[in-house]
Amino acid sequence: MSKAQNPETITAMxxxxxxxxxxxxxxxxxxxxxxxxxxxxxxTSRHFYDMTQSFVFRHVELSNDKSIPNQLLRGKAMLLDRSFSTNPDLLKNVWSCDRVVDETGRGHMNRKEEWEFLELERFERYPNLKEAIFYYQFVRRRTLDLSLPTSTYVFDSATTQRLKSIKLVTPHRSGINACIRLQNLRTLILQDCDPRQLNVEGSSSSVRQLHILTTENFNSQYFNGETAIRPGAIGKLLISFPALRQLCIRASLGIWLYLGNQGDPGFLEVDVAEVTKALGFISANVEVLELVCPLQGETMETFNHPLQLQSFPKIRRLTISAICVFKITQPYSRRENVLPTFLPPGLEDLHIVFPREIGVFYDYKEWLKGVRQTFPLDVDRYRWILQIPALKKGACPRLRKVCLSEDEFSYVGAIQDGHDPCGGIQIWEPADEVRSAYAHAEIKLDIKLCMGHYENQSL
Structure with missing residues (x-):
């Protein structure tokens, strides 16, 4: 009996x-x-078929035969084209598209190849398009190289002028500059951007959300200090977006330094004053701030003191790396008054992101040797979490939600029912006194930290 004929399926439908x-x-x-x-x-039914049409074709991938790597994907693209050819009304249902232009690097950089015109023609036939992703050819050499500039004429089309959201993957500054000139653009996403491409020109009064993302794959393949973004470069970029309401940075910030020893992995030096200065260009208006800095190499330099965000009066949601908050390896007595002096006064939602190498974060060098599930952590090092409920009566009266988690590439995503199927790692469950303190302060506490099989996991 097929799934469609299954009595339980029929009853559910x-x-x-x-x-x-x-x-x-x-x-x-x-x-x-x-x-x-x-x-x-x-x-399942004609009724549901009619209801789903506006969603099935809402997000499509644009690719001509030259850029599709295998027969299966090529067949899907042809099927999509056939659907639009037989029913042109479906074109108005498309809201976002992927792979608009993919430079081959042949000939001159601004040469309008015939197949590029084909891509642009396909791109412009969607009257209600709101989002698009532009890819740039990334050149791999001995060191991180500049991405090739895609022909900017695509940004002059009427369709592009109407876009609300654009994502640029390994972008060239020419593409960023072109986006700054778009009057209707509200969201700009820069993924895996060479820091040398952030020196842009002009100003946008329309962009409300800016995302600067570095993927794990990009870091692991090319990280040699050049993918770390200096705070000064961030500041120069933010000057171009004075109306920004939401800023998301998930990338390494700082300057990569080497000690000169053979085989030395180096460390990332972060100047908090420079980071605070860079963010200061948007301090008056930003409401949502995400600052997540992944660790690179075997040694790292934490922020020398917490970011000072009291001068950001409108921040409601804050997602931030734990290393940006304080040197958490210090004794508890030296950290008691750190949080009240750094958090914005209007904060409602606080999310602190820990590195997956949480033992390194707590200054345990043995963690580098892979002793993740047997090395105990000092209970006193967790007691800073009890500072947060007290903020409700002082520095952050609107605080209502706190989340503690590992970074997005951590083990958390593979855990089911609190256990890692590969290693017996467990999600940390805090003591009852912590839960009670948060409940009394009317703050929702969500913890997604993999702490392992420790003798004492409580506070």
Whole structure:
């Protein structure tokens, strides 16, 4: 019996048909980025087929035959083209598209290749397009090289002028400058950007959200100090976005230094004063700030003192690396008054992100040797967490949610039911006194930290 003929499936689908259309549409909208599930859902009935059409084609990938690496993806692209050819009305359902232009590097950088025109023509046929992702050819040499400048004529099209969100992958400064000139752009995402490309020109009064992201793959392949972004470069970039409301930086900040010894991995030196100065260009308006700095190499330099964010009156949500908060390896008695002097007064949601090498963070060198699940941590090193509920009556009266987690590439994503299937690592469960303190302060506490099988995991 096929899945469609299964009595339980038939009963479930019959129940769904009895739900109000508004509720079904809400369920479908949660799956807009899960196209396979949407397609399966659409095949169950003509009613659901009609309801899912505006979502199935909401996010598409643009690729001509020359840029599709295998037959399977090429077949999917042809099927998508066939759907649009037989039913042109579906074109108006497309909200975002991927791989708009992919430079080959052939000939001159600004040469308008015939296939580029084909891409642009396909790109412009979506009247309601809101988001697009532009890829740039990244050149690998002995050291990190500049990405090739994609022809900027694509940013002059009427479709591009209407875009609300643009993502540039390994961008050249020419692309960033072109985005700054777009009057309707609200969100700009720069992924895996060579720091040397951040020296931009002009000013945008429309962009409200700016994301600077460095993926783990980019760091692991090319990190040699050149992917670390100096705070001064961030400051020069932020000058171009005076109306910014949300800033997300998930990249290494600072200057990579070497001690001169053979095989020395070096360390990242971070000047907090420079970081604070760079962020100062948007201090008056920014409401959401994310500053997550992944660790690189076997040694690192923490921030020499906490970031000073009291002068950011409008920040409501703050996601920040633990190393940006304080030198947490210091004794508890020397850290008691750190948090009240650094957090913004209007803070409502605080998310502190720990490195996956949490033992290194707590100054245990043995952690580098892979002794993750057997090395005990000093209980006193966790007691700073009890400082946070007290902030509700002082520095942060609006605080209502606190989350402690590891970075996005950590073991947390692989954990099921609190256990790592590969190593027996457990999520840390704090003592009852911590839960009680947060409950009394009416602060929701969410902890997603892998602490391992320790004899004493409580506070």
């Amino acid at each position: 019959a129940s769904l048909t009895e739900l109000p259309n508004e509720l079904v549409l809400d369920i479908i909208s949660q799956l807009e980025y899960d196209r396979p599930t949407l397609v399966s859902f659409a095949k």
